[in-house]
Amino acid sequence: MRKIYEIVIISIIFFIICFIYKGQHRVTLHEGKGWDGAFYYQMTEQIQQGVYPVTGVLPYIKRLGTPFLIAHYSKYTGINILDSALHVNLTGAFITVILFLLWLRLFIKEFWVRGLLCFLFMMVWYVLVRFSFYSPMASDAWGAPWFVGGLLLLEAIRKSYYNKSNSAFAGYVIFFSFVTAIGNMFRESNAVLCILPFFILNPLKNLNITSDKLNLSQGVALFRDKLKLYFNRQTSLLFIPVIFIFFSNVLISRCISPIDPGAYSYLLTAVSWLYTKSLAEYLLGIFIAYGPLILLVPFFYKQYKSLLWERQELLILVILSFLLGFIGGTDTERITFMTGFPVILVLMGISIRSIFNSSQRWWLYILFILQSISYRFFWNLPDYPVEKIHTPFPVFGFMSSHFHYMNLYSHFGDFKVQVILLLEYIILLFATWYILYNKVVFKIRRRSYHL
Numbered sequence: 001m002r003k004i005y006e007i008v009i010i011s012i013i014f015f016i017i018c019f020i021y022k023g024q025h026r027v028t029l030h031e032g033k034g035w036d037g038a039f040y041y042q043m044t045e046q047i048q049q050g051v052y053p054v055t056g057v058l059p060y061i062k063r064l065g066t067p068f069l070i071a072h073y074s075k076y077t078g079i080n081i082l083d084s085a086l087h088v089n090l091t092g093a094f095i096t097v098i099l100f101l102l103w104l105r106l107f108i109k110e111f112w113v114r115g116l117l118c119f120l121f122m123m124v125w126y127v128l129v130r131f132s133f134y135s136p137m138a139s140d141a142w143g144a145p146w147f148v149g150g151l152l153l154l155e156a157i158r159k160s161y162y163n164k165s166n167s168a169f170a171g172y173v174i175f176f177s178f179v180t181a182i183g184n185m186f187r188e189s190n191a192v193l194c195i196l197p198f199f200i201l202n203p204l205k206n207l208n209i210t211s212d213k214l215n216l217s218q219g220v221a222l223f224r225d226k227l228k229l230y231f232n233r234q235t236s237l238l239f240i241p242v243i244f245i246f247f248s249n250v251l252i253s254r255c256i257s258p259i260d261p262g263a264y265s266y267l268l269t270a271v272s273w274l275y276t277k278s279l280a281e282y283l284l285g286i287f288i289a290y291g292p293l294i295l296l297v298p299f300f301y302k303q304y305k306s307l308l309w310e311r312q313e314l315l316i317l318v319i320l321s322f323l324l325g326f327i328g329g330t331d332t333e334r335i336t337f338m339t340g341f342p343v344i345l346v347l348m349g350i351s352i353r354s355i356f357n358s359s360q361r362w363w364l365y366i367l368f369i370l371q372s373i374s375y376r377f378f379w380n381l382p383d384y385p386v387e388k389i390h391t392p393f394p395v396f397g398f399m400s401s402h403f404h405y406m407n408l409y410s411h412f413g414d415f416k417v418q419v420i421l422l423l424e425y426i427i428l429l430f431a432t433w434y435i436l437y438n439k440v441v442f443k444i445r446r447r448s449y450h451l
Contacts, residue, residue, distance in 0.1 A: 001111045003102075010101050010118050014094055017122050017129060024133040024380045032082050036060055037137025040067050044081055044137075047071035053257040058264035061256045065186030066092075066139040082136055089132040089141035096144040097122060097129075103148055103342055104349065106155060107307065113349045120293075121345060125376045126333055126408070134381045140338055143190055146183025150193045151342050153179060154313060158200040161234070170237055173197070177241040181248035189328075189339050191248075192320050194241035199313040201229050270327040277326060277411075280422055285325065285332025285410035287425040290344060291374040292367045292396060295425070295432050296351035297344070304350045314343045330411045355436070362442040363435050370428070373397045381405065394421050396428075 030038040039060035044067040046054045054061065066088070074084035097118055104114040122129045127140045153176040160168040176197070183190035203226045229235060258264075287294065308315040321340025328335040337344075355364045372378070374396045384405040391407060392400045394417050398407070406412035413421075434440070 003105070006101060006105075006111060006114070007098060010097060010115065011094075013115075013119060014097055014122060014129070018090065021130050021133055021380070024130065025383060026082070026133070027135050027381075028383050029385060032135075033137050034135030036139070037085075037135055040070075040137045040139060041081060043067040044071045044074070044085075048075050048081075053255050055257045055259060058258045058261065059188065059266070061258055062188055062252055063139045063143075063186060064252060064255060065182070066142045069142065070137075085136035086132055089136055089138065090129070092141035092145055093122075093128040093132060096141070096148055099145055099148040099152065100342065100345075103152055104346065107346045108349050108353070110353060113353050116352065117345050117349045120291075120348075120371070120375070121341065123375045123377060124337065125381060126289075127338060130381075139187060140334065143183060143187030144338065146179055146186060147190050147193065147338075148342055150176060150179045150183060150190070151196075154193070154196055154200070157197060158311070158313075161200060166234060169234060173237045173240055177244040180241050181244040184245055184248045185252060187338070189324060189335070191245050192317070192324075192339065194245045195320075196313040196317060197238040197241060198230065199316050200311075201235065202310065202312045203229060204312055205309070269329065273327045273329065277332075281410050281418070282326050282332055284418060284422045284425070286322070286336055288374070288408070288410055288421075289325075289333040289337045290348070292370040292425070292428060293348055293352065294344070295429050296355060296364075296367070297347050299432065299436050300351040300354045303354050304347050307346075307350075314346075318343050330409075332410055359439060359441045360435055363432065363440075367432075370396045373399060381408075391417065394424075396421070396424055 026032045027034050029035065030041075033041045039057055040063070043054050043056050043061065043064070046056075047064075047068055048071040054064065054067075066085075070081060070085045070088050073079075073088050074081050077084065079087070100121060101114060101118050104117055108114050108117075125131065127138070128144065131138060132141055153172055157169060157172045157176060160172055176193075180190060180193045183193070230238060308318070318340055321336055321344070324339050325332050325336030352364065355361060376397060379399065379401045382401050382403055382405045386404070389403060391403050391414065392398055394407075404414070407414055407417045410418060
């Protein structure tokens, strides 16, 4: 199918989803500003009033990009800040969806798989499209397009490098550096993009490391050998994105004035979560982030192994997303998803295509049903805060809109709810393994009746 037709179809689906979920009630907390949104709202007001530097609380104060767009859109249109935030964030989400579709075209041939992945991406309840109706002051919707755009440029850098087109390589690296630096002003996690160009050279290939042969001197020699890859006339340009990120942070620091600079440290926060977040909570966060369909990915490793090994920047991004999800804070779901969805959803798409073409297709349909429950296709998000309310029994989520909102998350949820959900995912994982390993076929016996 031609690219323009795909864009039109995905755009129509996007607007249909917006039309359906526009009835989502805005969160009551902080008069509709939500959690982090309360800090972004204060920043937006200051930008509108021309306050310089902008004062606020770390780390939120460093995410100037989205408040800047909301402030100027609101000032230009005369629309209040919260409604302006909804318009701005939905625009960012739409751009992200289109860029994500173009990204998927690089790896998946079948449009139905690409369309399904775009649909799942739009249906995520805790970020971007649907969450913008619930908490419009969130900042992820405009961090994402710079992130996906950077990955598309990274693919162009890779192609120009292996095609030995030096001028195109230099141009794409500089363009990529600008995109990464600007994206860093929207979400600091976008800075991880500056690391990825170093891995388009596939430095992890042909290491041939064995414990009985490798010693310290050989390890140092191996490191030096790999380091030489980056110090020739062409590959030395890969350090430019790192320099741009540095100056981006310098610019941000000059535009802000943290209320208590010593109250927050990225390093101390990471170390703290490394010791306090349990493995069970972390695994549940990943399951919630991607839903039951993520359970297919480990069983189709052979289908995408070469992709990750030949494009090691994708492998590194997956590792970084899982690492940041563990040490990044309370929101395991959001952090893991927003730093890894371009690659993880590709792996999910490859896995979906593989099982669809097998005799276990019936199990894929069951996972789709469970995914619709986990991603809350048929229910809006409950308000917060609310008085004590009955919690329904969780089945990969809640088939209701009347329960405590925090029970949707791995960190904030009730302990009993967390245990039940984790057990359900573990049982489903073993069921998936059993069905795929034994190639279980589901057949409906048809009876014939004779008169």
